[in-house]
Amino acid sequence: MPRRRIYNPVTELLTAALLVVLVLVVNRWEFSLAVLVLGVLPAVLLSGRARRIGLALALVTGPLLISSLLLHGLFFPEGERILLDLGIARVSVEGLVFAAVLGVRTSVFAGVLLTTAMTLDIAELLATMTHRGWNRKLVFVVGSSVGLIPHVALRGQQITRAQQARGLVVGRGPVSRLRGLLAVTTPLVIGLLVDASERNHMLESRGFSAAVARTSYLPDSDTAGQRVFRRLLLLGVGLSCAVWLIVSVPR
Amino acid sequence: MSSSSAPAAEPAALRPRRLLLAAGGTLIVLTYVLLVVLQPTELAGGLGSVAALVSLVGFLGGGALLVAGVLPMLSTSSLVVMPLGIALNIAIGQLAGSLGLQIYLDAIGTVLVAVLAGPAAGAATGAISNAIWGLFNPFALPFAAGAALIGLLAGLAAKHGLFRRVSTAAGAGLVTGAIGGLVAAPVAVFMFGAAGTPGTNAIIAVFRSMGDKLLVAATKQGLLSDSLDKIVVFVLVALIVHALPQRAVRQFPFARTQRVLGGRGGRSAAARGNDAGTA
Structure with a gap:
């Protein structure tokens, strides 16, 4: 059964997008894995559509991860620690690590966005966009x-x-x-x-090209509290990213 | 059609739109230059994170600004055909991806809209198409700016009469594909390590086995696959639009006034019948 909605779709989409930005900025496999296990997995399980989302994730991410593993695992000319030499293809530690780091990051990217999209109420999203004057x-x-x-x-x-x-x-x-x-x-x-x-x-x-304001037949599920939350979230993630990038600049 | 574009008597209203278009275009160009100049050697660490972020935010943000600038200019006839193009892109692109082809075929709708409704509608269709496709396949999302560029170039090709003959459409597809491949390569590399379909990966693997850097290999693959893909797409669209009934083509002011298909559906044909109804 689909879960009861708590947040407005715009809030959910923004949260997902900012989580992706954080994962890209931090760019540590430990952080990506933590987001995957502590964020994406519970969200999928609590979504009420765990099987559908799991299947979609496997279909979308699976081939890409396998491709990445084969590509970087076998063809990584920058690799120095060679595990297996197959002539034109060489399995290197660096290539496998590269594939693993990108694989975790890619899984978070796909997991966060797909979970949000598949639990999203499109009609509610469109109604919110109309109410907010998009x-x-x-x-x-x-x-x-x-x-x-x-x-x-x-x-x-x-x-x-x-x-x-x-x-x-x-x-x-x-x-x-x-x-x-x-x-x-x-x-x-x-x-x-x-x-x-x-x-x-x-x-x-029906006057579609007229420039007057539109009225949505659906009620506005967005609240002032959520709008404040979105602004704070944006500010918080922006500041965190700036601090992280300054601190982690290689000296 | 009643509202083919913004009236000329509204320069004040046009200014912010032009600013948005200029900002979007500049952001996309800057992002590309930054990524190609930066070329992080260690993609998995350090600068790699900045490159991925720049790639996502720059190309997506640029695409969003372009859409914001273009949408108010579009007529209702252009707007109603855009969902059609988007749905075609996603349905056919998903099919090509699941078959593991070396080409994508995910721009048929974009090119079709660009040919019928013009470069602005084509660019908006490309960008929105990838944004919506991102709801089903998040890997399509960062390529929104590249898709917008394909729509823009296809529209310009149509405006200059390159869709009047299949052979010139193929040539336009080759050039568009090469440019599209150049733009898409940094996104593919910095966001997903250039991993794609088995077909495209096989091409990258060949170049990597020859010792090419990942960005170079992905760019060469993009040049090959995208050029081939866009030749097929442009030829397909040219054949489709030439098979369309004249009435279907004439409902689009761009196709009619720019004589996109030459004599068919051109100004002379329109003048004989339907122009009065569009005033």
Whole structure:
């Protein structure tokens, strides 16, 4: 079951972004690991969507981590302590350490942002953006895109099946693949453009291009306390980063 | 269309937008120069953290400023096609990534919007696309500025008539891809150690085995993969827009007035029928 929401999506997004900034600035594997174990893991477990988030994390981060390990573990010409010489590829301690440090950092980056995004209430985020006076065009594009992505994927699948029923066979060659891609994308784009044209007329007739302030039908879940919290968080992380960077400058 | 761009009678309103555009562009250029000049030798420690932070904040911040400057200028017809482009980018890009291809195909929507609605809409589509994709795949997020640049260059290519023929579109794709690859390489290196799909990593591994530094290897890979990718994307988009019904193309003031497809959907065709309805 999804968790009960405590904070506004803007607060959650800002906290996640600042956590990523902190991890990048500190850039110590110990700190990254601590954030991963003490921050990301509990957040995933308490999200009420642990399985979904875990699966998404594994699918997004897994291949990248394996790629990183293979790339730096086997091909790291700067490495001096060689563990295994395989001719063109050499396993070095430095390469493995580099892959591990980047791997932990990358996992935190993906873990923090993916957990926040997958527990985010997009409608609430868009309502907050409207209440806070964000650019209405941006709110429209973001909201509309998020709603359109599953629709495009589904329509793409339907067109693919229809074209296959008509005899579309995609071979292994690049020309055949390009032809297959065209056979699916052309009707997909035409259909979407027709929809866009209708939406254009609909929006214009409802005064979309007018410059007046918008009203959201959803209540504003953002509070004065959270706004103060966000400013303090921004200030705190900014100061911490400045101090850390000054202190850790190599002499 | 009723609001193709900001009215010329509002110079005061245009000034902050131009400032935002200039600030965004400057921040992106400065970030790139800083990263390439810095070239930290020890990426895993010391300066590496600054480079990663500069890369994330500089490119993302620059992209955000560009979007803030561009969005108020866009017409409703450009705005409604942007979600379409973003959804296409994400759906097709995700598919290409999961297949482990050496190319990305994640800019089809951006280039399509740029060709139909112009460079500004293309740039905004690229940047917002990567920001939204970041909700599903956080690794796309830092490449937002590069995606905006692709949209901008594709729009400029369309404006200069390079999408009228498939061969010139391929040439424009080659140049755009090379520039995009140069911009994306430092982000890939400083944020993720250049790790990507198995296909792109195989190319980097070849250059690394020859003794290249990581940034050099990633730049060469970017030049190769991005150029090839953008040639395919530009050719695909050129074929798609030429297959579109004239009515679909004519609804976009940019495509109509700039004669993006030559005689098809150009000014003369528009003058015959639909211009009156757009006033």
